[in-house]
Amino acid sequence: MKKVTALFLILVILLFAGGCWDWRIIDDLAIIFGMGIDPVENEPEMLQITFVNPVFNPKAQEKSITRTLRGRSLQQTLFNLQHQKGEQPVLGTVAVIIFSEDAARGNGMQRTLMQFDQIRDNSPLAWLCIVREAAAQKVLNLNLPDEPRPAIFLADLLKQNYAEGRIPQITASTYWIKTYTPGITPVIPVIALAGPEGEEPNGILLAGLAVIDEAGRMRGSLSDTETLIYMMLAGDMLRGRFYTQIDFPDQTNLVITAFIEKSSSSVKTKIVDGNAVIEIKADLVLNGMNADLAQENILREDVFRELEESLARDIEGNMRRVIKKTQEWESDIFGFGQLVRAQNPQWFKEISWAREYSESDIRVEAAVKIKRLGTLANPTR
Amino acid sequence: MISRGNNSLSDFSLIAIIVVGTTGANIFYLPRIAAEQAGRDAWISIALAVLPACFIAGLIYLLCRRFPNRILPGFSVLILGKPLGVLVSLVYIVYTLSLCAITLRLFIELAKTWTMFWTPQWFFIVFLLIPVAYTTLQGVAPLGRLMEITLLILLLTVPLVILPAFHQFEPVQIRPVGQEGLLVIGRAIGAIAFPYLGFEVLLVFFPMFAGGKNILRLYLIGLIAVAVLFTGSALLTYTVMGIEYVRVQIWPLMEFLSLGRLPVLERIDNLFLFLWAFKIIGLITVQYYAATATAAGLTGQKYYSLWALLLLPVLYTITTFIGSQVTVFDLAFQFGLWGAVFITVLVLLLLLVAVIRGLDERKGMRKP
Numbered sequence: 001m002k003k004v005t006a007l008f009l010i011l012v013i014l015l016f017a018g019g020c021w022d023w024r025i026i027d028d029l030a031i032i033f034g035m036g037i038d039p040v041e042n043e044p045e046m047l048q049i050t051f052v053n054p055v056f057n058p059k060a061q062e063k064s065i066t067r068t069l070r071g072r073s074l075q076q077t078l079f080n081l082q083h084q085k086g087e088q089p090v091l092g093t094v095a096v097i098i099f100s101e102d103a104a105r106g107n108g109m110q111r112t113l114m115q116f117d118q119i120r121d122n123s124p125l126a127w128l129c130i131v132r133e134a135a136a137q138k139v140l141n142l143n144l145p146d147e148p149r150p151a152i153f154l155a156d157l158l159k160q161n162y163a164e165g166r167i168p169q170i171t172a173s174t175y176w177i178k179t180y181t182p183g184i185t186p187v188i189p190v191i192a193l194a195g196p197e198g199e200e201p202n203g204i205l206l207a208g209l210a211v212i213d214e215a216g217r218m219r220g221s222l223s224d225t226e227t228l229i230y231m232m233l234a235g236d237m238l239r240g241r242f243y244t245q246i247d248f249p250d251q252t253n254l255v256i257t258a259f260i261e262k263s264s265s266s267v268k269t270k271i272v273d274g275n276a277v278i279e280i281k282a283d284l285v286l287n288g289m290n291a292d293l294a295q296e297n298i299l300r301e302d303v304f305r306e307l308e309e310s311l312a313r314d315i316e317g318n319m320r321r322v323i324k325k326t327q328e329w330e331s332d333i334f335g336f337g338q339l340v341r342a343q344n345p346q347w348f349k350e351i352s353w354a355r356e357y358s359e360s361d362i363r364v365e366a367a368v369k370i371k372r373l374g375t376l377a378n379p380t381r
Numbered sequence: 382m383i384s385r386g387n388n389s390l391s392d393f394s395l396i397a398i399i400v401v402g403t404t405g406a407n408i409f410y411l412p413r414i415a416a417e418q419a420g421r422d423a424w425i426s427i428a429l430a431v432l433p434a435c436f437i438a439g440l441i442y443l444l445c446r447r448f449p450n451r452i453l454p455g456f457s458v459l460i461l462g463k464p465l466g467v468l469v470s471l472v473y474i475v476y477t478l479s480l481c482a483i484t485l486r487l488f489i490e491l492a493k494t495w496t497m498f499w500t501p502q503w504f505f506i507v508f509l510l511i512p513v514a515y516t517t518l519q520g521v522a523p524l525g526r527l528m529e530i531t532l533l534i535l536l537l538t539v540p541l542v543i544l545p546a547f548h549q550f551e552p553v554q555i556r557p558v559g560q561e562g563l564l565v566i567g568r569a570i571g572a573i574a575f576p577y578l579g580f581e582v583l584l585v586f587f588p589m590f591a592g593g594k595n596i597l598r599l600y601l602i603g604l605i606a607v608a609v610l611f612t613g614s615a616l617l618t619y620t621v622m623g624i625e626y627v628r629v630q631i632w633p634l635m636e637f638l639s640l641g642r643l644p645v646l647e648r649i650d651n652l653f654l655f656l657w658a659f660k661i662i663g664l665i666t667v668q669y670y671a672a673t674a675t676a677a678g679l680t681g682q683k684y685y686s687l688w689a690l691l692l693l694p695v696l697y698t699i700t701t702f703i704g705s706q707v708t709v710f711d712l713a714f715q716f717g718l719w720g721a722v723f724i725t726v727l728v729l730l731l732l733l734v735a736v737i738r739g740l741d742e743r744k745g746m747r748k749p
Contacts, residue, residue: 010511010512010515020500020504021497021499021500021501021504022496022497022498022499022500092647092648093647120494120495120498121496124636124639124640125640125642169548173636173639173640174549176626177621177622177623177626180623180625180626180629181554181623181625181626182625335553338551338553338554339553342553342556342557343557345557345560
């Protein structure tokens with residue numbers, strides 16, 4: 001047993017000996033936790049990349065430093081960063097990568113992500129987002145009242161909203177997995193700058209989802225409400241809340257907020273006359289709802305049934321509208337194509353799914369089950 | 382002749398030696414080469430590849446039980462005569478050393494790509510070979526214990542492999558099952574033979590197992606455990622990352638592991654690699670012991686320690702002789718194919734001649 005123990009100790013000691021060559025001192029590293037990518041005007045090959053890294057010096061005035069550099073590739077920009085800062089940049093802890101809308105609509109996003117993917121110590125779990133009508137550089141230089149580091153604030157914002165079921169988890173790795181997988185294209189959360197009217201923005205808000213096509217370019221975006229419909233159709237809704245407006249007997253445009261307990265959908269596909277026919281059946285279980293219903297007593301079977309039917313019709317309509325939008329952009333963000341491939345593999349091998357998707361006959365049927373409403377029997381009295 | 386005495390191994394040691402002696406650095410790229418060959422049905426090919434291995438394992442058992450106190454050089458000389466028996470043993474030594482060298486190089490390629498970019502190759506080889514030589518010099522009993530510990534370390538890695546699959550498991554990625562057809566699935570088995578090589582060490586370890594009756598059962602349990610490990614890790618990799626993304630990754634399992642994260646553990650991939658280093662040392666130790674014992678069997682047991690030291694520079698030279706990353710993968714593929722052929726032919730030849738000549742030491746030998 002002594003021999004085995006000695007051997008085991010030799011092994012452990014030797015395993016750490018590799019550090020003789022690959023040691024890194026944390027103070028000598030530029031640990032990047034946020035990156036922003038913008039295009040350079042009139043120079044399509046160039047990228048402008050903003051890096052944020054923390055400051056470890058306790059006497060420093062700022063908690064983090066933001067540097068913006070230009071280069072033909074991410075690697076070249078990182079070299080330039082090292083020349084400027086003298087510290088070795090490391091990407092293993094990047095929490096968020098922000099793209100300006102211009103970079104996302106051009107080839108800047110796909111290019112940068114491909115280069116990021118090839119860096120051996122990258123952070124595959126870095127969140128991705130696209131900023132609407134602003135430069136990514138601006139987001140990383142914001143003066144936020146409650147968090148001095150916008151990159152950390154943004155990463156937390158995305159994480160929280162994912163946990164609340166309001167956006168999907170889109171990281172560098174999920175982006176690539178969806179890009180490579182036939183029958184699905186990626187989405188990326190969209191953010192916008194916010195602040196008091198007429199003043200410099202000092203906040204960030206989520207503003208929907210960007211729809212990316214097969215070539216890795218942003219084709220359009222879904223609104224906040226449409227994002228929830230996407231979540232239901234893509235099967236990404238773990239739990240969450242949604243609001244909508246429905247028509248109810250004696251009430252029009254009735255605003256409803258509902259808590260989703262369970263959202264599931266089944267998809268059947270078939271090929272008819274060379275075209276894909278996709279039949280979606282979505283089931284939604286609601287647990288708790290806020291609605292100003294003008295009823296004497298809402299605890300009645302017929303009120304529940306009427307609400308369920310109205311909501312189902314509303315959700316069906318919204319689903320059709322969102323699907324139609326993505327069909328126009330030839331971007332199957334829901335991954336219906338994966339099911340078409342699995343159910344009709346031979347047909348799928350011979351077609352281009354992006355084009356077929358835009359011409360597919362997609363039928364939607366929604367069913368809603370309300371388990372319970374709010375706390376008032378007559379909310380409008 | 383090998384005397385059991387203090388050199389006997391337990392039942393658990395047998396399973397440990399088979400599992401540890403078989404699964405090397407190949408697990409990191411197996412999902413890619415299988416996906417290149419069999420597409421969405423690659424996991425079926427990986428699972429089915431255990432069947433020919435089990436068949437050969439059965440033949441090895443039938444051969445070895447005829448000579449319960451002899452190892453390969455002993456019974457090969459007895460069966461084939463001295464010149465041919467010695468030649469067969471020498472080829473087996475070259476085979477095991479090559480298996481060690483390719484495994485070592487594959488692991489170095491991975492470690493240098495993933496985490497230890499600047500650490501020189503010689504250090505990896507020396508660092509991995511010191512415990513190998515030490516264990517081999519100590520004999521078979523410490524080797525058995527070390528393999529048991531290594532198997533337990535291997536079990537620690539299982540939750541690490543499962544972790545990244547949470548919330549990301551997409552069974553549609555491997556549907557429809559059987560789409561590629563039986564021919565493609567079957568053909569892929571040949572291409573993924575290398576990962577399963579190593580189980581034939583029973584040719585050398587057989588006399589050391591005390592519980593002689595259960596050897597075949599334990600041998601097959603070990604092989605099935607290897608198949609479960611290979612198939613399970615590949616299946617999770619495919620269902621999380623998709624076949625198409627796996628195909629473009631040089632080390633798909635490491636990419637897959639990099640997707641997992643715990644609040645206290647940021648890089649699961651690096652921890653896995655660290656733990657797997659024990660596994661690599663285990664595999665090389667098992668194979669290196671087989672080479673040393675075979676060499677000692679040819680020249681006499683008193684030269685065992687000498688061979689344990691003499692073969693080290695040979696292994697070092699073979700390992701450094703292998704060129705670039707391309708050569709390493711190509712060699713692994715070729716070695717897998719021809720190594721499987723060599724082991725099959727060797728075992729079939731020895732068994733057939735032993736049966737024809739009625740050589741069976743359990744019943745008392747017929748005079749050859």
